[in-house]
Amino acid sequence: MQYNLKKINSELNPNVSVDCVIFGFDLEQLTVLLIDRGEISSAFGPRLALPGNLIYDNENLDMAANRVLAELTGLKNIYLEQVGAFGDPDRIHKEADREWLKSIRAEPEARVITVAYYTLVPMSDYIPQAASFAKNADWVPVNLIKELAFDHYEILHAAKDKLKQKIKIQPIGFNLLPEKFTLSQLHRLYESILDKPLDKRNFRRKIQKLDILTSLREKQRGVPHKPSSLYEFNHEKYQELTQTGFDNFGF
Amino acid sequence: MQYNLKKINSELNPNVSVDCVIFGFDLEQLTVLLIDRGEISSAFGPRLALPGNLIYDNENLDMAANRVLAELTGLKNIYLEQVGAFGDPDRIHKEADREWLKSIRAEPEARVITVAYYTLVPMSDYIPQAASFAKNADWVPVNLIKELAFDHYEILHAAKDKLKQKIKIQPIGFNLLPEKFTLSQLHRLYESILDKPLDKRNFRRKIQKLDILTSLREKQRGVPHKPSSLYEFNHEKYQELTQTGFDNFGF
DNA sequence: TTAGCTTTGTGTCAATTTTACACTATCCAA
DNA sequence: TTGGATAGTGTAAAATTGACACAAAGCTAA
Numbered sequence: 001m002q003y004n005l006k007k008i009n010s011e012l013n014p015n016v017s018v019d020c021v022i023f024g025f026d027l028e029q030l031t032v033l034l035i036d037r038g039e040i041s042s043a044f045g046p047r048l049a050l051p052g053n054l055i056y057d058n059e060n061l062d063m064a065a066n067r068v069l070a071e072l073t074g075l076k077n078i079y080l081e082q083v084g085a086f087g088d089p090d091r092i093h094k095e096a097d098r099e100w101l102k103s104i105r106a107e108p109e110a111r112v113i114t115v116a117y118y119t120l121v122p123m124s125d126y127i128p129q130a131a132s133f134a135k136n137a138d139w140v141p142v143n144l145i146k147e148l149a150f151d152h153y154e155i156l157h158a159a160k161d162k163l164k165q166k167i168k169i170q171p172i173g174f175n176l177l178p179e180k181f182t183l184s185q186l187h188r189l190y191e192s193i194l195d196k197p198l199d200k201r202n203f204r205r206k207i208q209k210l211d212i213l214t215s216l217r218e219k220q221r222g223v224p225h226k227p228s229s230l231y232e233f234n235h236e237k238y239q240e241l242t243q244t245g246f247d248n249f250g251f
Numbered sequence: 252m253q254y255n256l257k258k259i260n261s262e263l264n265p266n267v268s269v270d271c272v273i274f275g276f277d278l279e280q281l282t283v284l285l286i287d288r289g290e291i292s293s294a295f296g297p298r299l300a301l302p303g304n305l306i307y308d309n310e311n312l313d314m315a316a317n318r319v320l321a322e323l324t325g326l327k328n329i330y331l332e333q334v335g336a337f338g339d340p341d342r343i344h345k346e347a348d349r350e351w352l353k354s355i356r357a358e359p360e361a362r363v364i365t366v367a368y369y370t371l372v373p374m375s376d377y378i379p380q381a382a383s384f385a386k387n388a389d390w391v392p393v394n395l396i397k398e399l400a401f402d403h404y405e406i407l408h409a410a411k412d413k414l415k416q417k418i419k420i421q422p423i424g425f426n427l428l429p430e431k432f433t434l435s436q437l438h439r440l441y442e443s444i445l446d447k448p449l450d451k452r453n454f455r456r457k458i459q460k461l462d463i464l465t466s467l468r469e470k471q472r473g474v475p476h477k478p479s480s481l482y483e484f485n486h487e488k489y490q491e492l493t494q495t496g497f498d499n500f501g502f
Numbered sequence: 503t504t505a506g507c508t509t510t511g512t513g514t515c516a517a518t519t520t521t522a523c524a525c526t527a528t529c530c531a532a
Numbered sequence: 533t534t535g536g537a538t539a540g541t542g543t544a545a546a547a548t549t550g551a552c553a554c555a556a557a558g559c560t561a562a
Contacts, residue, residue, distance in 0.1 A: 206549090223558070476529055477530095480539085525541090529536105
């Protein structure tokens with residue numbers, strides 16, 4: 001539905017799109033929200049693509065990214081960061097991609113520069129099966145993705161690299177977790193994003209020393225092992241911390 | 252000259268430009284190459300702007316940035332990094348900017364998304380007075396810049412922020428220095444980019460421990476003080492270093 | 503009820519890194 | 533030859549990092 005845009009084409013800028021890399025975390029691994037373009041493309045190549053859209057001529061890029069995110073998932077006021085612009089004139093070279101574009105765009109031959117954004121959302125806040133978008137969107141573990149439409153594979157990994165850098169500098173990972181989370185979940189999250197094992201005790205020590213977590217007097221329930229304490233991210237404490245010029249989490 | 256593009260307009264993409272933040276270092280402070288748009292704009296507002304151009308429809312963004320850099324300075328094979336896309340539809344709001352665009356563009360009203368790149372060049376490799384571009388380009392210390400055309404002030408500082416982050420991770424600062432340089436020059440360079448003082452002895456120790464400098468058996472001559480030893484950046488040693496997964500200079 | 507499985511949660515020590523800090527050496531110019 | 537300027541150097545205390553192992557708590561299934 002979001003992709004059948006011919007009707008309002010006159011307001012669209014046919015040369016510029018935004019694509020969204022929407023990261024989630026299933027408490028095991030990093031995942032990303034992809035759309036399935038269905039059988040039109042599957043005969044020719046990858047079915048899966050990043051959600052994205054042409055921009056309107058009167059909106060700025062950040063607004064466009066926010067709009068697209070909201071249209072796709074209903075999520076608003078979400079951390080969004082630009083990955084960069086991708087503009088190889090040859091980026092639409094796969095047969096499947098051309099076929100698909102014909103089906104949804106007024107000017108499928110126009111050269112499109114796309115501006116990619118990434119964002120982190122708690123997976124529980126967007127459940128594909130429950131939304132209108134459901135039939136053709138799904139969370140996919142990043143590590144399992146081998147190819148995507150257009151240059152989306154490249155974009156995905158550029159976004160992941162940005163995320164990797166960013167999480168060393170700002171505590172943005174909390175955006176992927178539920179409000180209450182355990183240190184082990186946070187630990188696995190960091191390992192997924194940084195793609196390397198982190199010593200459990202050292203990780204805990206480091207995080208706790210930052211003093212940006214509120215320890216809740218509450219534990220997991222119903223787990224078949226020792227239940228873990230729950231924590232909340234403490235925004236106030238983090239504000240204090242940044243005001244001292246702190247910008248290095250040391251990972 | 253570079254900006255009178257009406258003739259070849261049919262090959263240009265009227266919606267997308269690249270702007271270049273060309274950083275230099277005058278051995279005292281960080282500088283940037285700006286063009287002076289002359290009196291057309293000065294009556295209305297800022298004369299100074301980042302060099303930039305519309306892209307051709309058949310070139311990718313990185314190529315466009317390289318081309319523009321070469322057209323403006325003659326420099327080739329230079330480290331270039333994307334800052335990001337800037338696309339506020341309202342970004343051309345100053346009267347001076349509108350007037351100027353009318354004088355150089357076929358479609359001055361079109362909305363333009365610009366993709367910014369930054370690059371580091373030794374100032375000695377581009378001397379405005381000697382080039383055709385000379386009359387209207389100049390190196391300006393970043394700290395003295397208070398306003399620029401369009402959203403270029405914002406772009407400049409986004410570029411500087413990227414540079415700040417990047418130099419903590421990769422030794423790109425050497426691109427700003429002459430082949431042979433002193434540790435004090437390198438020291439001042441880091442202080443300029445990071446915008447903070449670094450202890451002299453600690454800085455030297457840290458740099459030397461990295462073992463990516465070749466100490467030349469040569470000293471400064473003709474300076475009215477103790478002459479400094481000269482060093483060269485050692486690319487091979489740096490390669491070795493990165494292959495161990497090193498990605499943090501610890502500044 | 504108990505044994506076994508699973509994950510949580512904790513401390514120390516050695517090595518490394520960081521920070522703070524002050525004086526002598528060398529060259530030029532006056 | 534003196535004064536001015538910058539180069540160049542070491543140490544000690546504090547903080548951080550990295551490596552490493554075992555008991556505690558809950559559930560399940562026998």
